[in-house]
Amino acid sequence: MSRVLPVLTVLAGIVVVWYLGAVWLNSTWVYDQAERAGTTVTLAEVIPQTMAQERPLLPPPHQVAAELWKGVAGQAVTSKRSLVYHGFVTFKGTMMGFALGIVLGVALAMSIVRFRVMDMSVMPWAIISQTIPIVALAPMILVVANQVGVQDRDVPKAIIAAYLSFFPVLVSMVKGLRSPDQMQLDLLRTYGANEVQTFVKLRLPASMPYFFASLKVAIAASLIGTIVGELPTGAIEGLGARMLIGSQFGEPLIMWAALFAAAILAGMLILAVGAVERFARARMGVPA
């Protein structure tokens, strides 16, 4: 309870501010309507009208919740209006990008730790790669993928997601693989261990805490990459597409519901990664 209470307090604070903001922003429209009709309205009349507009500037929490509920439970999960359907598309893209990012990050980290020339040549470019805005890069990746004949929309999405998610894995794994101290390396030398044995028995297990710490960052980055990848695809499917539709057709409720669906998805993914991490730590004998 002592851990839940602060979280709930902050949440309540956000909701209050949100409602106040909704009244303030949405009242403009109410006043405009009244002025056009040549009538005047009191504040007591305005407030209820800011709570249930069709196209509010800032939808109040209960409207977003209702739209979210409608999107999740009010549709068949195969429907194009279902947030479960779109959420799953985004989830699939996120996982593909996540997997690709892990493979890329670990492989690069291994070669950087092994070969000094890789450390000097690849590492600076890995850092530079993260300074390029992904929103600028994403459409180009989509166009190029299409040009070279990749019809599957999942592939460019996974590449964009991997582009963001490989980096935290790379940085953490380089640090993790280098974490064994000289004494531990000397110990293996006294056994006449070869390089592969040193890697498998010492470097790899020693890097695991670093690896799992990076996964939480990587999965969140992968989700963002996937959503960005869904934005310029002509808005067909996925939570990113849903947000774009809401924005293009002036349906803020759709946008906000998709936004919250993405946030919930992110939360679930991070919890799942945390569970995998706890399982792995228990297997490796780390005290809870």
Next chain:
Amino acid sequence: MKDTTNLGGDQAVIEAKGLNLVFQTADGPVHALKDVNLTVNRGEFVSFIGPSGCGKTTFLRAIAALETPTGGTLTVNGMTPDAARQARAYGYVFQAAGLYPWRTIAGNIKLPLEIMGFSRDEQDSRVARVLDLVELAGFGKKYPWQLSGGMQQRASIARALAFDADILLMDEPFGALDEIVRDRLNEEVLKLWARTGKTIGFVTHSIPEAVYLSTKIVVMSPRPGRITDVIDSPLPKERPLDIRDSRAFIEIAHRVREGLRAGHSDE
């Protein structure tokens, strides 16, 4: 526990002749070992004592082929240190236990056995035997963090014993432990030495530790690292802790102290 017939024999196990080792550092060359001549015979317990920078650890590392001498000859069991490593001639115990936190105690002891390609059954029986030897039987399934510092260091000794090397090299193995634990482990090392008949090379800062454990005490001094005195201990093999109050013990300790002082006087 092989070659017990040779116990007390005078075969040279470690032989250094005119050994030199110079490190090239940013501040110029550092003479870590200068003209070191030493013969260690089978079954001896040799302590290396001296202040920091006297090359005692460097010498031990050179025996283990962790450092490469720049001059002179060094043989281990008649081979080069590198060849001796391949022949599994020695086990090495570092100052820190260095157990892998992700492996159990048994798993840690299996580490060298896995690398050297012992069968699973062989690994299990060897783990059981060396755990018994260091009096840690029943702790195989524990993780390192569940053990005290002294127990961890015993586990690391078990790890060094697991593959039956004839030589055990120990680099200040009890330096980080408190004196009460250190006394008990010293007794245990002596028992272990008596039971296994191994040749032991032991680096230490402590005069009582060196005198209590050794059959031969090598006193070293720094800048350049060299041997100033080699003392063959007249103490009997059986050594209860209170031997440290005996006249013979005090006399050897005195000679070690004199040797250390002499090494310092020419700075």
